[in-house]
Amino acid sequence: MFYKKQKSWEIAESEVTDYEVYQNRRQFLGTTLAVGLAGALPTMALADVTEQPKPFVDVSKSPFSTDEEKTDFESITTYNNFYEFGTSKQDPAINATAFPDSSQPWKVVIDGECDKPGTYDYEDLIKPFTLEERIYRMRCVEGWSMVIPWIGFPLADLLKKAQPNSNAKFVEFTTLYDPKQMPGQRRAVLDWPYVEGLRIDEAMNPLTLLSVGLYGKELLGQNGAPIRLVVPWKYGFKGIKSIVRIRFVEEMPQTAWMKANAREYGFYSNVNPDVDHPRWSQAKERRIGEFLKRKTLMFNGYGEQVADLYAGMDLKRYF
Numbered sequence: 001m002f003y004k005k006q007k008s009w010e011i012a013e014s015e016v017t018d019y020e021v022y023q024n025r026r027q028f029l030g031t032t033l034a035v036g037l038a039g040a041l042p043t044m045a046l047a048d049v050t051e052q053p054k055p056f057v058d059v060s061k062s063p064f065s066t067d068e069e070k071t072d073f074e075s076i077t078t079y080n081n082f083y084e085f086g087t088s089k090q091d092p093a094i095n096a097t098a099f100p101d102s103s104q105p106w107k108v109v110i111d112g113e114c115d116k117p118g119t120y121d122y123e124d125l126i127k128p129f130t131l132e133e134r135i136y137r138m139r140c141v142e143g144w145s146m147v148i149p150w151i152g153f154p155l156a157d158l159l160k161k162a163q164p165n166s167n168a169k170f171v172e173f174t175t176l177y178d179p180k181q182m183p184g185q186r187r188a189v190l191d192w193p194y195v196e197g198l199r200i201d202e203a204m205n206p207l208t209l210l211s212v213g214l215y216g217k218e219l220l221g222q223n224g225a226p227i228r229l230v231v232p233w234k235y236g237f238k239g240i241k242s243i244v245r246i247r248f249v250e251e252m253p254q255t256a257w258m259k260a261n262a263r264e265y266g267f268y269s270n271v272n273p274d275v276d277h278p279r280w281s282q283a284k285e286r287r288i289g290e291f292l293k294r295k296t297l298m299f300n301g302y303g304e305q306v307a308d309l310y311a312g313m314d315l316k317r318y319f
Protein backbone atom coordinates (compact mmCIF):
# COMPACT_ATOMS: atom_id res chain seq x y z
CA MET A 1 0.00 0.00 0.00
CA PHE A 2 2.69 2.47 0.93
CA TYR A 3 5.29 2.91 -1.74
CA LYS A 4 7.60 4.90 0.49
CA LYS A 5 9.55 3.19 3.21
CA GLN A 6 8.77 5.98 5.61
CA LYS A 7 5.04 6.62 5.93
CA SER A 8 3.89 10.21 5.65
CA TRP A 9 2.76 10.33 9.26
CA GLU A 10 6.15 9.04 10.42
CA ILE A 11 8.13 11.99 9.15
CA ALA A 12 10.00 13.43 12.10
CA GLU A 13 8.51 16.69 13.27
CA SER A 14 10.60 19.81 13.52
CA GLU A 15 7.92 22.41 13.24
CA VAL A 16 10.25 25.38 13.71
CA THR A 17 12.41 24.58 10.71
CA ASP A 18 9.29 23.77 8.77
CA TYR A 19 7.77 27.15 9.58
CA GLU A 20 10.97 29.00 8.69
CA VAL A 21 11.08 27.31 5.30
CA TYR A 22 7.49 28.37 4.76
CA GLN A 23 8.24 31.98 5.78
CA ASN A 24 11.25 32.24 3.48
CA ARG A 25 9.34 30.75 0.58
CA ARG A 26 6.50 33.20 1.16
CA GLN A 27 8.87 36.17 1.17
CA PHE A 28 10.49 34.90 -2.01
CA LEU A 29 7.13 34.41 -3.73
CA GLY A 30 5.98 37.85 -2.57
CA THR A 31 9.01 39.54 -4.13
CA THR A 32 8.79 37.61 -7.39
CA LEU A 33 5.09 38.26 -7.67
CA ALA A 34 5.48 42.00 -7.04
CA VAL A 35 8.25 42.28 -9.65
CA GLY A 36 6.19 40.29 -12.16
CA LEU A 37 3.13 42.44 -11.62
CA ALA A 38 4.99 45.74 -11.93
CA GLY A 39 6.53 44.46 -15.16
CA ALA A 40 3.53 43.12 -17.02
CA LEU A 41 0.12 42.28 -15.53
CA PRO A 42 -2.52 44.90 -14.83
CA THR A 43 -3.37 44.76 -11.08
CA MET A 44 -7.00 43.77 -11.71
CA ALA A 45 -5.96 40.42 -13.15
CA LEU A 46 -4.97 39.21 -9.68
CA ALA A 47 -8.40 39.86 -8.15
CA ASP A 48 -10.08 37.66 -10.76
CA VAL A 49 -7.96 34.59 -10.14
CA THR A 50 -9.98 33.16 -7.22
CA GLU A 51 -13.52 33.67 -6.03
CA GLN A 52 -13.52 35.81 -2.88
CA PRO A 53 -15.14 34.39 0.26
CA LYS A 54 -18.40 36.12 1.22
CA PRO A 55 -18.52 38.07 4.49
CA PHE A 56 -21.10 37.25 7.18
CA VAL A 57 -23.25 40.01 8.63
CA ASP A 58 -24.80 40.17 12.11
CA VAL A 59 -22.35 37.85 13.81
CA SER A 60 -22.57 38.01 17.61
CA LYS A 61 -19.58 37.97 19.94
CA SER A 62 -19.05 35.04 22.28
CA PRO A 63 -18.09 35.03 25.96
CA PHE A 64 -15.99 31.93 25.17
CA SER A 65 -13.54 33.95 23.05
CA THR A 66 -9.95 34.45 24.15
CA ASP A 67 -8.61 38.00 24.06
CA GLU A 68 -5.15 36.79 23.00
CA GLU A 69 -3.66 38.23 19.84
CA LYS A 70 -5.15 36.63 16.73
CA THR A 71 -2.93 34.81 14.24
CA ASP A 72 -2.85 36.67 10.92
CA PHE A 73 -5.29 35.61 8.18
CA GLU A 74 -2.39 34.79 5.86
CA SER A 75 -0.90 32.16 8.19
CA ILE A 76 -4.28 30.62 9.06
CA THR A 77 -5.08 30.15 5.38
CA THR A 78 -1.67 29.10 4.04
CA TYR A 79 -0.12 26.96 6.79
CA ASN A 80 -2.24 24.00 7.81
CA ASN A 81 -3.03 20.33 7.33
CA PHE A 82 -5.66 18.94 4.97
CA TYR A 83 -4.23 15.67 3.66
CA GLU A 84 -6.93 15.40 0.99
CA PHE A 85 -4.98 18.19 -0.73
CA GLY A 86 -1.44 17.01 0.03
CA THR A 87 0.69 16.25 3.06
CA SER A 88 2.74 19.44 3.34
CA LYS A 89 1.37 22.43 5.20
CA GLN A 90 1.57 24.58 2.07
CA ASP A 91 -0.36 22.12 -0.12
CA PRO A 92 -3.95 22.86 0.99
CA ALA A 93 -3.72 26.56 0.10
CA ILE A 94 -2.26 25.69 -3.31
CA ASN A 95 -4.52 22.75 -4.20
CA ALA A 96 -7.86 23.71 -2.63
CA THR A 97 -8.41 27.06 -4.40
CA ALA A 98 -11.37 25.73 -6.43
CA PHE A 99 -12.78 23.62 -3.59
CA PRO A 100 -15.61 22.93 -3.14
CA ASP A 101 -16.92 22.87 -6.70
CA SER A 102 -19.68 25.50 -6.54
CA SER A 103 -21.74 23.79 -9.27
CA GLN A 104 -22.47 20.85 -6.94
CA PRO A 105 -24.73 21.57 -3.95
CA TRP A 106 -23.06 20.56 -0.68
CA LYS A 107 -25.15 18.03 1.21
CA VAL A 108 -24.83 16.82 4.78
CA VAL A 109 -26.42 13.61 6.04
CA ILE A 110 -27.43 13.33 9.70
CA ASP A 111 -28.36 9.77 10.63
CA GLY A 112 -27.77 6.82 12.92
CA GLU A 113 -29.24 6.55 16.41
CA CYS A 114 -31.69 9.45 16.29
CA ASP A 115 -35.42 10.08 15.78
CA LYS A 116 -35.10 12.84 13.16
CA PRO A 117 -32.44 11.86 10.61
CA GLY A 118 -32.19 13.85 7.40
CA THR A 119 -30.21 15.05 4.41
CA TYR A 120 -29.73 18.78 4.14
CA ASP A 121 -28.39 21.22 1.62
CA TYR A 122 -25.66 23.18 3.36
CA GLU A 123 -27.67 26.44 3.12
CA ASP A 124 -30.74 24.85 4.75
CA LEU A 125 -28.63 23.13 7.37
CA ILE A 126 -27.19 26.35 8.77
CA LYS A 127 -30.25 28.61 8.26
CA PRO A 128 -31.91 27.98 11.67
CA PHE A 129 -28.80 28.83 13.68
CA THR A 130 -27.40 32.10 14.96
CA LEU A 131 -23.81 32.53 13.91
CA GLU A 132 -21.27 33.83 16.38
CA GLU A 133 -17.60 34.63 16.39
CA ARG A 134 -15.50 32.38 18.66
CA ILE A 135 -11.86 33.27 19.01
CA TYR A 136 -10.19 30.01 20.04
CA ARG A 137 -6.67 28.87 20.79
CA MET A 138 -5.90 25.94 18.48
CA ARG A 139 -3.09 23.44 19.15
CA CYS A 140 -1.83 21.09 16.45
CA VAL A 141 -0.45 17.71 17.60
CA GLU A 142 2.75 18.58 15.72
CA GLY A 143 3.61 21.38 18.15
CA TRP A 144 2.36 24.62 16.64
CA SER A 145 -0.59 26.72 17.71
CA MET A 146 -2.70 29.58 16.43
CA VAL A 147 -5.49 31.86 17.64
CA ILE A 148 -8.34 31.72 15.15
CA PRO A 149 -11.50 33.87 15.02
CA TRP A 150 -13.98 31.21 13.88
CA ILE A 151 -17.54 31.90 12.77
CA GLY A 152 -19.99 29.17 13.61
CA PHE A 153 -22.63 27.77 15.94
CA PRO A 154 -22.57 25.13 18.69
CA LEU A 155 -22.69 21.58 17.34
CA ALA A 156 -25.17 20.81 20.15
CA ASP A 157 -27.78 23.08 18.49
CA LEU A 158 -27.76 20.88 15.41
CA LEU A 159 -27.52 17.56 17.24
CA LYS A 160 -30.52 18.35 19.46
CA LYS A 161 -32.67 18.97 16.37
CA ALA A 162 -31.93 15.41 15.19
CA GLN A 163 -33.10 14.02 18.56
CA PRO A 164 -30.51 11.38 19.40
CA ASN A 165 -31.91 8.29 21.16
CA SER A 166 -30.47 6.48 24.19
CA ASN A 167 -28.15 4.33 22.00
CA ALA A 168 -26.32 7.43 20.78
CA LYS A 169 -23.08 7.20 22.80
CA PHE A 170 -20.77 8.73 20.20
CA VAL A 171 -20.93 10.99 17.15
CA GLU A 172 -19.01 10.07 14.00
CA PHE A 173 -18.08 12.66 11.37
CA THR A 174 -17.03 11.98 7.78
CA THR A 175 -15.29 14.19 5.21
CA LEU A 176 -16.25 14.18 1.53
CA TYR A 177 -14.71 11.41 -0.56
CA ASP A 178 -14.11 12.73 -4.08
CA PRO A 179 -10.66 12.03 -5.55
CA LYS A 180 -11.56 14.20 -8.56
CA GLN A 181 -11.69 17.27 -6.34
CA MET A 182 -9.26 16.04 -3.70
CA PRO A 183 -6.00 14.94 -5.32
CA GLY A 184 -4.56 13.68 -2.02
CA GLN A 185 -7.23 10.95 -1.96
CA ARG A 186 -5.69 9.37 -5.05
CA ARG A 187 -2.96 8.02 -2.80
CA ALA A 188 -3.41 5.75 0.22
CA VAL A 189 -1.91 8.22 2.68
CA LEU A 190 -4.85 7.61 5.03
CA ASP A 191 -7.78 5.20 4.85
CA TRP A 192 -10.18 7.61 3.06
CA PRO A 193 -12.57 9.14 3.74
CA TYR A 194 -11.23 10.97 6.80
CA VAL A 195 -13.32 10.05 9.85
CA GLU A 196 -13.39 11.61 13.31
CA GLY A 197 -15.44 11.07 16.41
CA LEU A 198 -16.49 12.53 19.74
CA ARG A 199 -18.18 11.06 22.77
CA ILE A 200 -21.76 12.39 22.88
CA ASP A 201 -21.08 14.60 25.92
CA GLU A 202 -18.01 16.09 24.21
CA ALA A 203 -20.10 16.72 21.11
CA MET A 204 -22.79 18.43 23.20
CA ASN A 205 -20.33 20.60 25.13
CA PRO A 206 -21.01 24.29 24.44
CA LEU A 207 -17.39 24.84 23.34
CA THR A 208 -17.74 22.40 20.43
CA LEU A 209 -18.38 24.39 17.30
CA LEU A 210 -19.48 23.74 13.74
CA SER A 211 -17.62 26.39 11.82
CA VAL A 212 -18.57 27.93 8.49
CA GLY A 213 -16.13 30.82 8.44
CA LEU A 214 -13.20 32.70 9.94
CA TYR A 215 -12.15 36.34 10.16
CA GLY A 216 -15.75 37.30 9.33
CA LYS A 217 -15.83 35.49 5.98
CA GLU A 218 -16.81 32.10 4.59
CA LEU A 219 -14.25 29.33 5.00
CA LEU A 220 -11.77 28.86 2.20
CA GLY A 221 -11.30 25.35 0.80
CA GLN A 222 -8.07 24.82 2.73
CA ASN A 223 -9.79 25.49 6.07
CA GLY A 224 -12.55 22.94 5.45
CA ALA A 225 -15.26 24.72 3.46
CA PRO A 226 -18.16 24.79 3.64
CA ILE A 227 -18.54 23.31 7.15
CA ARG A 228 -16.06 21.80 9.62
CA LEU A 229 -15.68 20.89 13.26
CA VAL A 230 -13.72 22.91 15.86
CA VAL A 231 -12.90 21.35 19.26
CA PRO A 232 -10.49 23.75 20.97
CA TRP A 233 -9.38 21.53 23.89
CA LYS A 234 -8.28 18.72 21.54
CA TYR A 235 -5.43 18.47 19.06
CA GLY A 236 -6.15 20.04 15.69
CA PHE A 237 -6.75 16.78 13.83
CA LYS A 238 -10.03 16.24 15.70
CA GLY A 239 -11.33 19.29 13.78
CA ILE A 240 -12.51 17.36 10.74
CA LYS A 241 -13.01 19.43 7.60
CA SER A 242 -15.55 19.53 4.78
CA ILE A 243 -18.11 17.33 6.54
CA VAL A 244 -20.71 15.35 4.59
CA ARG A 245 -22.01 13.04 7.31
CA ILE A 246 -22.77 13.24 11.02
CA ARG A 247 -23.85 9.94 12.49
CA PHE A 248 -24.98 8.97 16.01
CA VAL A 249 -23.46 5.63 16.96
CA GLU A 250 -23.35 3.27 19.91
CA GLU A 251 -19.71 2.14 19.55
CA MET A 252 -16.63 4.34 19.66
CA PRO A 253 -15.82 5.30 16.04
CA GLN A 254 -12.52 4.20 14.49
CA THR A 255 -10.99 7.46 13.36
CA ALA A 256 -8.71 7.88 10.34
CA TRP A 257 -5.72 8.58 12.59
CA MET A 258 -6.39 5.62 14.91
CA LYS A 259 -6.49 3.39 11.83
CA ALA A 260 -3.22 4.87 10.57
CA ASN A 261 -1.42 4.50 13.90
CA ALA A 262 -3.32 3.60 17.06
CA ARG A 263 -0.20 3.78 19.21
CA GLU A 264 0.37 7.43 18.34
CA TYR A 265 -3.18 8.76 17.96
CA GLY A 266 -5.86 7.88 20.48
CA PHE A 267 -9.58 8.54 20.33
CA TYR A 268 -9.62 11.34 22.92
CA SER A 269 -6.60 13.38 21.79
CA ASN A 270 -7.10 15.99 24.47
CA VAL A 271 -4.33 18.56 24.56
CA ASN A 272 -2.15 17.33 27.41
CA PRO A 273 1.38 18.60 28.14
CA ASP A 274 1.96 15.57 30.42
CA VAL A 275 1.36 12.91 27.79
CA ASP A 276 4.05 12.93 25.13
CA HIS A 277 3.51 11.79 21.59
CA PRO A 278 5.66 8.62 21.24
CA ARG A 279 8.06 10.56 18.99
CA TRP A 280 8.07 14.03 20.54
CA SER A 281 7.22 16.01 23.67
CA GLN A 282 3.90 17.84 23.96
CA ALA A 283 5.06 20.11 26.80
CA LYS A 284 5.59 23.20 24.64
CA GLU A 285 4.25 24.74 21.50
CA ARG A 286 5.21 27.34 18.97
CA ARG A 287 2.52 29.98 18.54
CA ILE A 288 2.72 30.87 14.86
CA GLY A 289 4.18 34.36 14.56
CA GLU A 290 6.11 34.15 17.84
CA PHE A 291 9.76 33.31 18.29
CA LEU A 292 9.95 31.65 21.70
CA LYS A 293 7.99 28.55 22.51
CA ARG A 294 5.35 28.72 25.20
CA LYS A 295 4.11 26.09 27.63
CA THR A 296 1.21 24.00 26.45
CA LEU A 297 -1.75 24.17 28.83
CA MET A 298 -3.82 21.19 30.01
CA PHE A 299 -6.91 20.93 27.78
CA ASN A 300 -5.33 23.79 25.82
CA GLY A 301 -6.42 26.14 28.63
CA TYR A 302 -10.10 25.12 28.46
CA GLY A 303 -10.03 22.95 31.60
CA GLU A 304 -12.60 25.05 33.42
CA GLN A 305 -15.18 24.16 30.76
CA VAL A 306 -14.21 20.55 29.99
CA ALA A 307 -12.20 18.90 32.81
CA ASP A 308 -15.44 17.48 34.32
CA LEU A 309 -15.99 15.39 31.18
CA TYR A 310 -12.97 13.30 32.16
CA ALA A 311 -13.36 13.09 35.93
CA GLY A 312 -11.87 9.83 37.19
CA MET A 313 -10.38 8.85 33.82
CA ASP A 314 -6.72 7.95 33.48
CA LEU A 315 -5.72 10.38 30.74
CA LYS A 316 -2.41 8.62 30.15
CA ARG A 317 -4.33 5.51 29.19
CA TYR A 318 -7.16 7.32 27.38
CA PHE A 319 -4.95 9.68 25.38
Ligand SMILES: Nc1nc2c(c(=O)[nH]1)N[C@H]1C(S)=C(S)[C@@H](COP(=O)(O)O)O[C@H]1N2
Binds near residue numbers: 240
Ligand atom coordinates in the same frame (compact mmCIF):
# COMPACT_ATOMS: atom_id res chain seq x y z
N1 LIG B 1 -10.61 16.06 6.45
C1 LIG B 1 -9.52 16.47 7.10
N2 LIG B 1 -9.67 17.24 8.19
C2 LIG B 1 -8.57 17.69 8.87
C3 LIG B 1 -7.26 17.31 8.47
C4 LIG B 1 -7.14 16.48 7.31
O1 LIG B 1 -6.04 16.10 6.88
N3 LIG B 1 -8.29 16.09 6.65
N4 LIG B 1 -6.15 17.74 9.19
C5 LIG B 1 -6.40 18.10 10.60
C6 LIG B 1 -5.24 18.71 11.24
S1 LIG B 1 -3.94 17.68 11.63
C7 LIG B 1 -5.21 20.03 11.63
S2 LIG B 1 -3.93 20.67 12.54
C8 LIG B 1 -6.30 20.99 11.20
C9 LIG B 1 -5.61 22.15 10.48
O2 LIG B 1 -6.46 23.00 9.78
P1 LIG B 1 -7.06 24.37 10.36
O3 LIG B 1 -5.91 25.28 10.64
O4 LIG B 1 -7.95 24.89 9.28
O5 LIG B 1 -7.82 24.00 11.61
O6 LIG B 1 -7.26 20.34 10.35
C10 LIG B 1 -7.62 19.01 10.76
N5 LIG B 1 -8.73 18.51 9.96
Ligand SMILES: [Mo]
Binds near residue numbers: 140141
Ligand atom coordinates in the same frame (compact mmCIF):
# COMPACT_ATOMS: atom_id res chain seq x y z
MO1 LIG C 1 -2.68 18.84 13.26
